[in-house]
Amino acid sequence: MSTILNADPAELAKFSELAHRWWDMDSEFRPLHMINPLRLDWIQSLCPIAGLRALDVGCGGGILADSMARKGADVTGIDLSTKALKVAQLHALEAETPRIAYREISAEALAAEAPGSFDVVTCMEMLEHVPDPASVVRACSDLVKPGGWVFFSTLNRNPKSFLFAILGAEYILNLLPRGTHEYAKMIRPSELASYCRQAELDVQQTSGMEYNPLTKRYSMSADTGVNYLFATRKPI
Template identity: 65%
Template structure:
């Protein structure tokens, strides 16, 4: 198995896996932003009837929501506990998703060019080699297909909001959820995308208002941001 993973990161999320579908838990931010990211993806790459893979799917919040849009969804992750939670929730909800314990790079070797849409959200900042994940996503997607990433910018504002604010002040996330050194600037991510022979089609910021407790999509990529890419047809 490919080892582009931090065992401590996998353990961290595995220990919280049983709380993945509790919208009042540490995963509340994922529940809150999911409708925004889902609609952004669906607007750019209508999901109905598409073959989709979600890299780093965790407990399946995004994967299930894409399946509800009519996509045939595969979710992959390296946390066995998170995948068990995802499988159980899929059975309870009746929303069919195929889950698999496998690294993105190994999946790319098995199912290259099989997917219309590839998503990898809130994961790149948790792995040792994010560029390798981007290359795997580029391998998995069909020519003419779409790839979506989301991650956290690396600057003073991102440190203040995503680490100090979210983990220590507002306590929205457990302390130690994020490692500032692993944050990725839009320029760096765009470089990984181009090196993987994908093209950048759009960039969107995701911000949180602590007063209203509402997330919104806008052009502010200073902290959280999403990137839409596509694979040119040869």
């Protein structure tokens, strides 16, 4: 087995520098706080998570992991950013979040250690930050039980997403720090669908997410041109 870590040191450093701001609702992570209820409700609509074992891959400061635990799931969050995990752990302690644990481990390493251990696996806003996204998709498939759900969200790669997600969000509206996303690392839905098929995950549903700069609100939509989500399932 390869010992090469599927992570970009520059990406880890970038998010580590901002780690202390994960739970500041007015910080660079405000968009994640704004979209979190939408993606959690979408997950819940397909797979009610109360009482299930859930894994959040690339959990960062724990925004999604924490909210899943509060919905009754037994949650493990994993990431390779030491600082972000410390923030997540501290927040869980301060907020007295039940049924949650964090580990500094890659998806691939955990898949080798504990395959088929989770009912639900989430991997949100993470695939566009790693050198080999297909490897993460395979690991997520290995980690989920037969019949279990795996949810992904990422950014499309096309002129519209460059305009909205990079120029608009990072340079004009200042919703995100400049350099958050690299256009070349964005993933077309057709590419993610291919990764899923190769990993024996069946795509059950797709959804888009849009931002309205006038109302300053996000909403789920049928438009997968920029931000999009995949709900996939491991065959029994």
